[in-house]
Amino acid sequence: MADDVPVKPVSQPDELTEPFFAAGAEGRLVVAVCTVCGDMRLPTSATCPTCLAEGLEWREVSGKGTVHTFAIMHRRYHPAWEPDLPYNIAVVELEEGPRLPANIVGVENDDIAVGMPVEVVWEREGEAPVPRFRPVA
Template sequence: MDLDLLKTPGPTITALTAPFWAAAEEGRLSIQRCEECDAAIFYPRPICPHCWSERLVWKDASGRGHLKSFSIVHKPGHPGWMPIAPYAVGLVELEEGPTMLSFILRENQEDLAIGNAVEMFPTRIGGRILPVFRQKQYSERA
């Protein structure tokens, strides 16, 4: 199935989240970093949750991490996702530290496992590029 043909709702883009979505459209994963305490931050916020500084800048992340948890969705919350159900969503702990919720691509309904290495794979879904993740190839894991 071509994921771009899905009729799914798009993200709500605000002034705060616009840099994240602009980077995603370019195939990059960009997260905030605090210039005061050097913490990597995700989800976008106006102040650092670690030191309360307002000195946050956008930096490209590696796009690598590991699967912290996941769920296989059999009954989507929106009818636009029905054509690809069951599908996977998961919590990805980024190499930089923060955890983000993401769609997880699976080739041929491959099994997922907590702790497996994942990498960001920009994917066009419903007319927009989203930073989704897939497990690293078996030969690359270790």
């Protein structure tokens, strides 16, 4: 890659989300679960959007789900993504229920379909682990 291609500004761990990224670095997908009502929440938030309690624990999930919806991006919104055009952005509904925005990899954009079974694959952007999904064979 040319030196003048900018780095993608991907999500970085903070105090709240560090366990999510630490698990991802090990190839595991974890979701925050409310310790009061049991609801899973993505994106991770300090308080439960269902019952407003603050406690959370992390639960490993299967990493399997289906494409809930997706779009193909043809326009450059940030120069770091220009080499990837056209690229996809999907919302994957995990088997356990939460929905996670992510790219679908290992398939041509024209072959992505709503309802397609997928599984998580952790890739890296620089040092940061990034969850993406590939079709289940």
